[in-house]
Amino acid sequence: MSESSKSKSSLNLNPSPTLQCKNLHEYLKSRTPQFLETLYNYPTICLAVYRELPELARHFVIRLLFVEQPVPQAVVASWVSQTHAKEQSKACEALSELSVWQEAPIPGGLPGWMLAQSFKKNLKVALLGGGRPWSMSSSLEPDGKARDIAFLDAYALERWECVLHYMVGSAQTEGISADAVRILLHAGLMTRDAEDGSAVITKAGFQFLLLSTAKQVWLFLQHYLHTAEKRSLSAAECLAFLYQLSFSTLGKDYSTEGMSNNMLVFLQHLREFGLVYQRKRKAGRFYPTRLALNITCVGEGSAGPLLSSGQARGHLVLETNYRVYAYTQSSLQVALLGLFTDLLYRFPNLVVGVLTRESVRQALRGGITADQIIHYLEQHSHPQMLKSESGGIRATSVLPPTVVDQIRLWEAERNRFTYTEGVVYNQFLSQADFTALRDYARAAGVLTWQSERTRTALVTRAGHDDVKRFWKRYNKT
Numbered sequence: 001m002s003e004s005s006k007s008k009s010s011l012n013l014n015p016s017p018t019l020q021c022k023n024l025h026e027y028l029k030s031r032t033p034q035f036l037e038t039l040y041n042y043p044t045i046c047l048a049v050y051r052e053l054p055e056l057a058r059h060f061v062i063r064l065l066f067v068e069q070p071v072p073q074a075v076v077a078s079w080v081s082q083t084h085a086k087e088q089s090k091a092c093e094a095l096s097e098l099s100v101w102q103e104a105p106i107p108g109g110l111p112g113w114m115l116a117q118s119f120k121k122n123l124k125v126a127l128l129g130g131g132r133p134w135s136m137s138s139s140l141e142p143d144g145k146a147r148d149i150a151f152l153d154a155y156a157l158e159r160w161e162c163v164l165h166y167m168v169g170s171a172q173t174e175g176i177s178a179d180a181v182r183i184l185l186h187a188g189l190m191t192r193d194a195e196d197g198s199a200v201i202t203k204a205g206f207q208f209l210l211l212s213t214a215k216q217v218w219l220f221l222q223h224y225l226h227t228a229e230k231r232s233l234s235a236a237e238c239l240a241f242l243y244q245l246s247f248s249t250l251g252k253d254y255s256t257e258g259m260s261n262n263m264l265v266f267l268q269h270l271r272e273f274g275l276v277y278q279r280k281r282k283a284g285r286f287y288p289t290r291l292a293l294n295i296t297c298v299g300e301g302s303a304g305p306l307l308s309s310g311q312a313r314g315h316l317v318l319e320t321n322y323r324v325y326a327y328t329q330s331s332l333q334v335a336l337l338g339l340f341t342d343l344l345y346r347f348p349n350l351v352v353g354v355l356t357r358e359s360v361r362q363a364l365r366g367g368i369t370a371d372q373i374i375h376y377l378e379q380h381s382h383p384q385m386l387k388s389e390s391g392g393i394r395a396t397s398v399l400p401p402t403v404v405d406q407i408r409l410w411e412a413e414r415n416r417f418t419y420t421e422g423v424v425y426n427q428f429l430s431q432a433d434f435t436a437l438r439d440y441a442r443a444a445g446v447l448t449w450q451s452e453r454t455r456t457a458l459v460t461r462a463g464h465d466d467v468k469r470f471w472k473r474y475n476k477t
Helices: 024-029 033-039 043-052 055-064 073-078 082-097 117-128 149-168 178-186 203-209 213-226 235-246 261-273 331-337 357-365 370-379 401-413 431-443 464-476
Strands: 004-008 101-105 111-115 190-192 199-201 285-288 316-318 323-326 342-347 350-354 422-426 447-451 456-460
Touching: 024 043, 024 082, 033 235, 043 117, 043 235, 055 082, 055 101, 055 111, 073 111, 111 117, 149 178, 149 199, 149 203, 149 213, 149 261, 149 331, 178 190, 178 199, 178 213, 178 261, 213 235, 213 261, 235 261, 323 331, 331 342, 331 350, 357 370, 357 401, 370 401, 422 464, 431 447, 431 456, 431 464, 456 464
Parallel strands: none
Antiparallel strands: 004 422, 101 111, 190 199, 316 323, 323 350, 342 350, 422 456, 447 456
């Protein structure tokens, strides 16, 4: 008797994974404890981390903030009733993942909790005052060419849209820096074409375009921080400065006096991306824009652009006949709409498109999900659609339910098959050998498919080793 096994790898036909935008907790959780220890030397980061903690975890931090010796873990557990044991477990897990507290033994050998010294010290500075003043808090003479909030919003929108225009291949790519292009390539949002070497958008890039502005900026900055060392910059210092900006006041100017050369370089990069406005490179002042203030707004509830632009939100009308009307003059908004619709007409301030099976499937092939299309249409819905009601009953979505359901059905059409990696067993010399192996694999729950006519069985990759051992034992008998 003989037996041969062949590895049958699953084809790369499964839907593309959704692009994940980590919040501060998830981002810091992925960094090393040494990086976190360096990071907690900055009061702004300690305050930002404290603010992002679960409510119960914040309660633990405050109760331990002024305690100088370890507190028994049993005592900490007694602060919460058993009905909230699940919340307590999540709070303790979050504090441990972020190295906010550490296990420390107490006299008698009992385990205890104690806040990390650097975190405790600098959180006190952030909450109670003291320490070194922020370098950008120096007093300034009144700016003779002061900029108002409307100007800062327009400037931030223009600079950030340069990056998005470049991604969609628009002709309006003036002003994008080579550094921004390198970050897009590093993030996997764009890649070099094999033939001419030009940068082309990837599946992850398509998903990136449909994220809210706050999530786009934060994801972009995360990859900037990953490459900060190549620019001779400290990732911890850059992240601390970013959160320092997030605590600033929109429309107020701040001084660059006392900033290190590295931070001045970082400031120029932020200027290129639209997070700060500076009239001249050597100007002693700068204005944080709304992009910088809202880098923390990346939670599930923060959907939608955060710039006060009439073209940025509230310009789409979706009808039950699948037609989409976009009241916009922005070529970027038109390009984004063209990702999942067939554009029919374009007027000076109106674009008409239609959602079709083929246009949606084209977007799905590009890595965009049905949920992202629906979410994009919702967050950019015209205010008039917010007033629409169906049969006197307010719908859960501002979009026509028939269109939403159809978009999901078009996505479900592509997910009718499940691809499983496995190992093929064939070339059995007798029907009895095949039956013995098939029955064993079926009893073990690892049989994926079998054919008696061809004497072929397919078992899962996880069950291959067990079935192989059985076959060796069977051959010896």
